[in-house]
Amino acid sequence: xxxxxxxxxxxxxxxxxxxxxxxxxxxxxxxxxxxxxxxxxxxxxxxxxxxxxxxxxxxxxxxxxxxxxxxxxxxxxxxxxxxxxxxxxxxxxxxxxxxxxxxxxxxxxxxxxxxxxxxxxxxxxxxxxxxxxxxxxxxxxxxxxxxxxxxxxxxxxxxxxxxxxxxxxxxxxxxxx
Amino acid sequence: xxxxxxxxxxxxxxxxxxxxxxxxxxxxxxxxxxxxxxxxxxxxxxxxxxxxxxxxxxxxxxxxxxxxxxxxxxxxxxxxxxxxxxxxxxxxxxxxxxxxxxxxxxxxxxxxxxxxxxxxxxxxxxxxxxxxxxxxxxxxxxxxxxxxxxxxxxxxxxxxxxxxxxxxxxxxxxxxxxxxxxxxxxxxxxxxxxxxxxxxxxxxxxxxxxxxxxxxxxxxxxxxxxxxxxxxxxxxxxxxxxxxxxxxxxxxxxxxxxxxxxxxxxxxxxxxxxxxxxxxxxxxxx
Numbered sequence: 001x002x003x004x005x006x007x008x009x010x011x012x013x014x015x016x017x018x019x020x021x022x023x024x025x026x027x028x029x030x031x032x033x034x035x036x037x038x039x040x041x042x043x044x045x046x047x048x049x050x051x052x053x054x055x056x057x058x059x060x061x062x063x064x065x066x067x068x069x070x071x072x073x074x075x076x077x078x079x080x081x082x083x084x085x086x087x088x089x090x091x092x093x094x095x096x097x098x099x100x101x102x103x104x105x106x107x108x109x110x111x112x113x114x115x116x117x118x119x120x121x122x123x124x125x126x127x128x129x130x131x132x133x134x135x136x137x138x139x140x141x142x143x144x145x146x147x148x149x150x151x152x153x154x155x156x157x158x159x160x161x162x163x164x165x166x167x168x169x170x171x172x173x174x175x176x177x
Numbered sequence: 178x179x180x181x182x183x184x185x186x187x188x189x190x191x192x193x194x195x196x197x198x199x200x201x202x203x204x205x206x207x208x209x210x211x212x213x214x215x216x217x218x219x220x221x222x223x224x225x226x227x228x229x230x231x232x233x234x235x236x237x238x239x240x241x242x243x244x245x246x247x248x249x250x251x252x253x254x255x256x257x258x259x260x261x262x263x264x265x266x267x268x269x270x271x272x273x274x275x276x277x278x279x280x281x282x283x284x285x286x287x288x289x290x291x292x293x294x295x296x297x298x299x300x301x302x303x304x305x306x307x308x309x310x311x312x313x314x315x316x317x318x319x320x321x322x323x324x325x326x327x328x329x330x331x332x333x334x335x336x337x338x339x340x341x342x343x344x345x346x347x348x349x350x351x352x353x354x355x356x357x358x359x360x361x362x363x364x365x366x367x368x369x370x371x372x373x374x375x376x377x378x379x380x381x382x383x384x385x386x387x388x389x390x391x392x393x394x395x396x397x398x399x400x401x402x403x404x405x406x407x408x409x410x411x412x413x414x415x416x417x418x419x420x421x422x423x424x425x426x427x428x429x430x431x432x433x434x435x436x437x438x439x440x441x442x443x444x445x446x447x448x449x450x451x452x453x454x455x456x457x458x459x460x461x462x463x
Contacts, residue, residue: 044295046339047215047382049458052391052427053226056460071388074297097227097261101295154296 033111033124035086036142037079041104042095043154045074050100057094063087075104087126089170092151105152107175111139121172128172145175184373187411191375191404216378217420217432217454218401221346222302222337224290225258230459231266237325239436239450248274248447250325257463262290270325274446275314282358284310284323288335298341306350307332313358319365319444320405320414321354321372327363329354333374346378352405368409377402395424399434407443414441416448430456 042054048071055069058076063084068077080086088105095102114122116137121128132148147153148161149168215221225231233254238247249272256266265288270281285308292303308331310323323331333350354370356362363370384396399422404415420434431454438448 041297043297044293044300044339046298046341047424048388048391048393048395049215049424049427049430053229053460055391057226057228060461069391071390099224099226099258099261101293103295103297155294156296 032114033109033122033139034082035080035107035109035124035127037077037108038086038088038091039075039077039104039106039108040091040095040102041073041075042100043074043103044100050098053098054095054100057098058091061090061094085125088147088152088173089126096151102152103154105147107145107147109143109145111141111143114139126171129175130172132174132176134177143177145177148174148176183411184406184408187406187413191406191413191415215397215422215424215430216346216380216401217399217422217434217452218403218418218436219346219348219376219378220286220288220306220335221344221378222290222292222304222335223300224262224288224304225256225264226460227258227261228461228463229258230462231256231456232458233454233456236453237436237450238452239447241447242445242449248272248450249278250274252325256286262293264288268324270312272314272325274317281314281325282310282312282328284308298339300339301337303334303336305332305334306348311358313361315361316354316357316363316365318446319369319407319410319412320441320448321352321370321407323352327354328357329370331374344380346376346380348374348376350374369407371409372405372407375404375406391427395422395427397422397424399432405443412442414443414445414448415439418452420452428458428460430454430458432456 045051051069051071051074054076055067058064058067058078063080063086065079065081078091092102109124116131116134116139118136119130121130129145150158233256235252235254237250239250241248251271252268254266254268256264258264266286267283268286269283271278272281286306288304288306290302290304294301308323310328312326312328316327318326321327321329323329329352331350331352333348335346335348337344337346352372352374354363378399378401380397380399382395382397385393399420401418402415403418404413406413416436416438418434418436420432422430422432424430434452436448436450436452438445441448
């Protein structure tokens with residue numbers, strides 16, 4: 001009888017260890033970095049009603065806290081709800097569905113000491129970032145990253161940066177600091 | 178149907194007539210300022226925002242040429258932004274041209290944007306469009322119009338260029354009139370029931386001089402040229418439609434304009450008159 005209870009205890013502890021490990025891994029992936037805001041520039045428009053259509057569309061995203069539009073420069077400062085699932089692809093789609101294009105996309109990310117290694121993607125929620133033209137370094141604190149993929153940059157700049165040969169996959173973004 | 182070279186010749190005559198007026202207007206409009214491409218009489222190549230609904234009421238007060246009577250046309254419309262590249266709208270026609278103000282039919286309009294190139298304060302877009310129209314009133318003019326006069330079909334292509342300071346839009350379409358409803362035949366004969374429409378529009382933002390917020394009222398000036406060439410008879414018309422447009426709260430809009438016939442060999446009942454168009458847009462509605 002004593003042996004049985006010891007066996008049960010042993011199983012319980014192992015179970016708890018597994019659970020703890022799982023939580024630790026999960027937490028480590030989410031606390032590594034947080035996307036706090038995005039500065040987006042839209043193209044293909046001049047009128048304020050067009051800008052308002054983009055503004056209203058961005059505000060329908062559930063992870064968006066606030067949108068601050070600048071009609072003169074066609075930029076939108078988007079701030080996100082803390083611990084929300086920010087999705088870059090969904091932001092771009094809102095601009096395109098409003099009838100326009102993204103010509104500039106800069107994300108402000110708060111890193112908690114992440115080691116940047118050549119070509120190893122850093123996963124932040126549903127977004128994987130591959131750092132281009134950046135030395136291996138340790139990222140800590142607030143860092144601004146610029147997206148270089150098609151649809152997040154003007155077509156002129158896209159040709160200049162020359163990453164058209166690289167594969168673009170949903171959720172994977174080529175960025176630069 | 179007339180041989181192609183004759184058609185092209187007649188077409189070029191219309192274009193030349195329009196070119197002069199165009200040049201003057203371009204010189205006037207291509208000065209400082211942004212531009213708008215939400216034209217009053219024609220549709221640009223741009224699409225509506227996905228999930229948006231536009232409610233429009235179009236009023237036309239036209240003077241009949243052959244008798245002192247004013248024809249009033251009321252056309253309410255609902256437009257939906259279905260996808261990034263596709264929109265659909267439906268119109269209902271009411272008028273008192275037949276001496277009694279009554280319902281006269283309706284139409285469905287579809288537009289598919291197939292090309293879009295965006296840059297800062299610039300874009301070039303192209304779209305294909307089509308209109309299917311039903312009208313139950315009598316056919317009283319040689320001009321063929323899917324907008325409140327004839328039953329039939331219109332298919333065309335429109336191209337719009339937004340160029341920092343000027344917005345230009347041009348459309349070419351083929352229109353075919355069928356017999357109208359209520360036993361009202363297209364009295365000019367099957368051969369004369371086909372035509373080509375050509376339009377050219379220019380728009381410019383006058384106010385505000387500096388964008389500060391969405392609450393500012395936008396005032397735009399438009400100049401549109403509309404023409405039709407009957408492919409069988411070679412008869413045509415060329416109209417000009419200047420208009421003033423005001424956008425409130427970046428959401429609702431009013432267009433006030435005047436349509437004037439410049440030249441015509443086609444029989445037309447009431448080509449000149451005032452139009453007042455009101456529109457309200459709901460965003461992210463569905």
